[in-house]
Amino acid sequence: DAKTTQPPSMDCAEGRAANLPCNHSTISGNEYVYWYRQIHSQGPQYIIHGLKNNETNEMASLIITEDRKSSTLILPHATLRDTAVYYCIVPPYAGKSTFGDGTTLTVKP
Amino acid sequence: DAGVTQSPTHLIKTRGQQVTLRCSPKSGHDTVSWYQQALGQGPQFIFQYYEEEERQRGNFPDRFSGHQFPNYSSELNVNALLLGDSALYLCASSLTRHLSTDTQYFGPGTRLTVL
Numbered sequence: 001d002a003k004t005t006q007p008p009s010m011d012c013a014e015g016r017a018a019n020l021p022c023n024h025s026t027i028s029g030n031e032y033v034y035w036y037r038q039i040h041s042q043g044p045q046y047i048i049h050g051l052k053n054n055e056t057n058e059m060a061s062l063i064i065t066e067d068r069k070s071s072t073l074i075l076p077h078a079t080l081r082d083t084a085v086y087y088c089i090v091p092p093y094a095g096k097s098t099f100g101d102g103t104t105l106t107v108k109p
Numbered sequence: 110d111a112g113v114t115q116s117p118t119h120l121i122k123t124r125g126q127q128v129t130l131r132c133s134p135k136s137g138h139d140t141v142s143w144y145q146q147a148l149g150q151g152p153q154f155i156f157q158y159y160e161e162e163e164r165q166r167g168n169f170p171d172r173f174s175g176h177q178f179p180n181y182s183s184e185l186n187v188n189a190l191l192l193g194d195s196a197l198y199l200c201a202s203s204l205t206r207h208l209s210t211d212t213q214y215f216g217p218g219t220r221l222t223v224l
């Protein structure tokens with residue numbers, strides 16, 4: 001199972017883009033990268049996922065490097081409500097420590 | 110469109126007791142997974158239910174058991190509670206049982222405190 005590595009914490013100014021990195025150097029060719037976030041004391045919320053190409057939806061953009069060993073989640077205009085723990089994962093969800101500890105993003109006014 | 114719901118929201122039990130947590134999946138979903146999230150850590154997979162059977166299990170003892178009903182709702186049972194079972198218990202539903210490719214939709218969780 002591919003493992004992911006994320007910085008434990010990041011800060012971002014309100015209104016600026018938040019760029020959250022993730023390393024997944026052991027990812028296999030058919031494994032997806034998923035991003036979820038968890039606002040304090042709530043259940044995780046799905047954000048976006050991708051395989052090879054960059055993806056964008058109403059919440060965020062996902063940039064995957066050509067060698068697929070890393071990716072970046074971009075929140076284009078961060079708000080205070082984006083303060084949360086962000087998890088970059090490579091399923092299977094049943095894997096040991098699939099979610100890891102994530103990155104705590106703090107958006108500051 | 111109702112999302113994943115869980116009950117109760119909070120629960121306090123004492124060591125040795127038994128607890129049952131409940132989950133209703135998102136409309137249209139037939140697969141339910143349960144996770145345990147200790148304070149400050151990411152969710153850990155407990156097991157998955159599909160077609161009323163346990164399909165995959167994480168590294169949890171037999172004290173943790175579950176059930177899925179014909180309407181796809183599910184229960185998580187924990188027997189002989191230990192202090193270490195104190196955690197947020199999350200239910201997630203999905204469209205398929207493929208834990209390698211599926212998007213999980215999580216409920217708000219049940220906070221269990223064991224005294």
